[in-house]
Amino acid sequence: xxxxxxxxxxxxxxxxxxxxxxxxxxxxxxxxxxxxxxxxxxxxxxxxxxxxxxxxxxxxxxxxxxxxxxxxxxxxxxxxxxxxxxxxxxxxxxxxxxxxxxxxxxxxxxxxxxxxxxxxxxxxxxxxxxxxxxxxxxxxx
Numbered sequence: 001x002x003x004x005x006x007x008x009x010x011x012x013x014x015x016x017x018x019x020x021x022x023x024x025x026x027x028x029x030x031x032x033x034x035x036x037x038x039x040x041x042x043x044x045x046x047x048x049x050x051x052x053x054x055x056x057x058x059x060x061x062x063x064x065x066x067x068x069x070x071x072x073x074x075x076x077x078x079x080x081x082x083x084x085x086x087x088x089x090x091x092x093x094x095x096x097x098x099x100x101x102x103x104x105x106x107x108x109x110x111x112x113x114x115x116x117x118x119x120x121x122x123x124x125x126x127x128x129x130x131x132x133x134x135x136x137x138x139x140x141x
Contacts, residue, residue: 018052
């Protein structure tokens with residue numbers, strides 16, 4: 001398990017902060033008594049358009065005063081949340097980085113494109129498994 005992500009309820013369904021848990025697919029935490037009880041206490045459901053989820057590193061974006069609940073996610077679940085929350089161009093490059101793990105062909109060019117698209121160096125290291133110095137070297141080209 002990773003650091004806790006946050007489920008929270010928005011006041012306005014037009015706000016596009018975080019991701020809908022339903023859009024991410026099956027999440028083990030959604031079937032826990034704690035989440036079910038929290039949703040019931042909020043008079044809400046897992047299908048509510050007001051229910052949103054943010055990864056741990058974005059928990060500061062949860063609106064002040066919003067009803068929130070920390071939830072544990074597996075590494076795979078967290079990766080799905082991050083991909084769903086990322087802008088399309090960023091998510092596409094991250095998918096390429098994941099596919100790259102087993103191939104070194106075009107590595108430096110791909111890492112350079114990912115960095116240029118806004119993927120952080122530490123995230124490139126996580127997604128590719130390459131050494132941080134390799135990422136730094138690719139950034140300089």
